[in-house]
Amino acid sequence: MDGSGVVTEIFMLYELSMAIGNSLVFEENCHDFLNALMAKKELDNTWLFEKKAKHFQLSYSIPQDHKLIDLGFNFDNFISPASIDRGKYPDVFDQFGLQGGALAMFPLSHSGLLVLYSKKREVFSTKELNQLAPLAKKFGISLEGSKVHEASVSQKDELDRLYGELSETNNQLMTEILIRKDSEESLKLAKQKAEDSLEFKQRFLANMSHEIRTPMNGILGMSKLLQSADLDKKNKIRLGSIRSSAKNLLVIINDILDLSKIESGKLELEEIGFDLKKMLGEIISSVEYLAAEKDLVIDVEVPPELEDLVMIGDPVRLGQILTNLVSNGIKFTQEGKVSISCKLIDPQRIEFAVSDTGIGIPEEKLKTIFNSFSQADSSTTRKFGGTGLGLTISKQLVELHKGKLHVNSIEGIGTRFHFSIPFRRGSMEDLPVSKHTTPGKLDVKGLNILLVEDNKINQVYAMSVLEEEGMDLVLAENGLEAIELLRDRHDFDVILMDIQMPIMGGEEATQVIRTELKLSIPIIALTANALNGEMEKYLDCGMDAYVSKPFDDTELVSVIARLTDRQHKAKPAAKQDVVEEERLYSLSKLERIFKGKQPLIDNMIDKFVEQVPKDMNLLLEASRDKDYARIGSIAHKMKSSLDVMGVEKTYHTIRSLEKHAQSKTNVEEIPGWVKEIETTLTQLFEQLKRV
């Protein structure tokens, strides 16, 4: 070969070597090099094998070879490039399915084998093998690169796949979360809506209650005043109808309010001590006149073990349940009796039953009688009246007491409602000290009352009631007017304060009176806002008491008396003369505690007489020394002694003394309070001496 032939060969080898490794993709790498090799070398076939444990597996070929999957014969002999002819290796040619021509074998690095086939050649020359060997080696190395790349791509693909799956899962999760969030949002919205609607219902009821109660106050009040007027019989009957209708309307409003409070969960049961037998007695008293009208007998059965029971609970609500049931019984009973009974069914559970000998309830109606506005028959409403809310309220109140209201009834024979509720036993100590003075004994004459009220009818009614009791009344149309008045006049004994008024309402006015004018004149809220929370609000803002509209004249006078009674104690001695006549102590508590055993009671009185004067002297001493800590501690000790002896007159003073001495506030008042207690005790001991 001449020089140019060698140059051409070198160029061709250059071209072939440049066809190697142009792609990291195994297939493309093979395609590029093997096609170039076949084109340049006029080859007919190329195969690429990968060595496995016992055979060579085909990994690429041109043309594609589907039949020849792997080579089973031993290639270990071919450790270096070799040309193979059929004469020497017929089995190899058979394996490839070839008749003639020549095969060239190139072992590749990393256990590969490159096989070339030429139909035209009889042999691949040593020179040709030597030329191609470095290319084959380079090709083998580049294939390893491709494999490593593809493994990493495959790993990446796997990672991508996993990432895809993860993303999909995430998406599904996110979708689910969003759906849930949506539904949560919907639920929140629905809840908010429900709460809003409940809130709206509450506000509506509060407003309606106010709107209805205010004119009702006028109707009832004015009609009561009319009763004492000189009316003919016909008009007296008419007036009676007006009052009866108005009272019924008031019952309905109260029922609706109660139900609403129960349903909205706003009704909370009180936990105070009460005398069960006394409460049952009061229920009977309240309905006796109804029973008497129908000649019905009212029975109360209290077993001996419950005779003296002090229950801790809500006497008002328990009383409401029983009153409802008893009234119901009376309503549906024409003859016979209505009885209330109670019994212990276990030490912590008491059962109440109300039976009647009335018309009974048809069996099919028994299930629905506790539903709102449901009576056994719509005709029942017409015949017997009522709102149909009584039983619903009773049932819910029983449930609020953690019990269940049951009914048994036989038509024509009678009906029995019964329920059992858990209860806690209390002691005499738990019974509230009565703050009420019997209205009949009240002396409210000459009190100066400021009435702050915008409603003309209520003004007239209040003025009629209060003036009838001998009180002097000054009227203010609204809170602002009252404040202006109070800037100049401080001699009012009580302020009656309406809540909802134009210009300035009662709450705001009270705050100004307490904080700006610094007046401690008792303020009584006159309110038609009958809901529980409202009441507390008024007391919190500085009022001393409240009276619901439509107010009962005796209740109002009673509250005025109670508040002014306290005030009177701080007043000059001029009025004390009146008080001196009153008994300053009560033995009822001692009687209850010692169950009327006189020697024990006497013993207690002796101890009181012996101990309290000593305490009083110590108190006077500490007061002189301004030793407030001692004053507090002595007052604390004296407080319980005075309470046991039922000394109501010192009830508030001793507490104020204890409180302010301990907190060292209002200390300038302390000598006055000490003096007041001393005076009362001096009188008390005089009275006790007389006993």
Add this chain to the structure above:
Amino acid sequence: MACLFLLKLGRQKSKTTDMRPNDAMTFYFSTVEESLSAPGLKERSPGSTLMIFVAEKSKHELTRLMQGLEERDIPYFGAIFPKLIYDNEQLEHGFVINTLDRVESIHVIKDLNTGHIEIPHYNFSRDEGHEVCAITFVDGLTSNISNYLSKLFSIFGNKMSYFGGGAGSLSLTQMPCVFSNQGIYQDAAVLAFQEVKSNLSVKHGWEKIHGPIVATKTEKNIVKELNWENAFDVYQNIVEQDSGMKFTGDNFFDIAKGYPFGMVKEYSESIVRDPLSLNENKELICVGEVPQNSVLNILKGKKETLLEAATSAAVAGINTDIQARRCLVIDCISRVLFLKNDFDQELSNVKRVINNKFSEITISGALTLGEISSYDGGYLEFFNKTMVVGVFE
């Protein structure tokens, strides 16, 4: 007996030849009407397929021809070429139609320019013991022709022979130029598998005047660098020196058509690549891909060697024991441009050699933009400036 109106193209002379369709059923029709009314077509054996070569100047009639064939429910495939070959003549107008038996399937491989090439499946087991020829005509001005052919060869290898050429316009303006019953397409190849014995030979006769040089930077059919320098600068330097002519900006092809590249192969003639034109970057645009790092020679044509090559291609073609019934010639249009009036001599030589052994055969074929064949049953290539002679049973 149908009369065929043969146009002696280029000389604007027509003659009427009283010919009957030969055994292999090869026809030339100057018009569509003649094509569609020819008894030979109607009498063709049931199930045979028409292989149609359309002269570029008759392309406007192709739609009518296709419609007519559709109406007659005749399967066909073919391509538009710059000129046609019938007997010993080159024709600028008309249609050369061959009826082929045992065409197993016809495919259109679309969107070659995108590089996404899918080769159709062929079931060899059905043709156990039979030889198969893949006849393929490709848009000669599309890219990825070599890619298409290498994929074709990767799949079928030397289990079949390959014969075909590049279609299109001599104006080098791309147009829809390959067709079948599916329609007519640009950037596509039509491929038919025929169960037939064949003997193919490829020769060009172009000789090396300079080389080797390396196509150090190419992109498909664009040669950007030769020996790491601007391709045109290198090419210009060599060609101007040899030819004594100067590239002036408008005479590129006039000079270049005599100085093609040859991609070097061992044991056979190099693969010719025709530089057709220059782009604005002074890069050489060729017919057919030039793989990067290809070793090239610059070739030069001489009338004698070209004519001799054509004759030897024909001689190689008849060097077979198959009972030939058809002879197809795919010859590069650039040989016509180079040989000019002497081209008729090339065809006459081929006719003489073929008819010397197979006297009944009428040569037919096309003057193409690139030729397709495998060298002696070897690797499949896309050639330029080459003659492919196919002798078929």
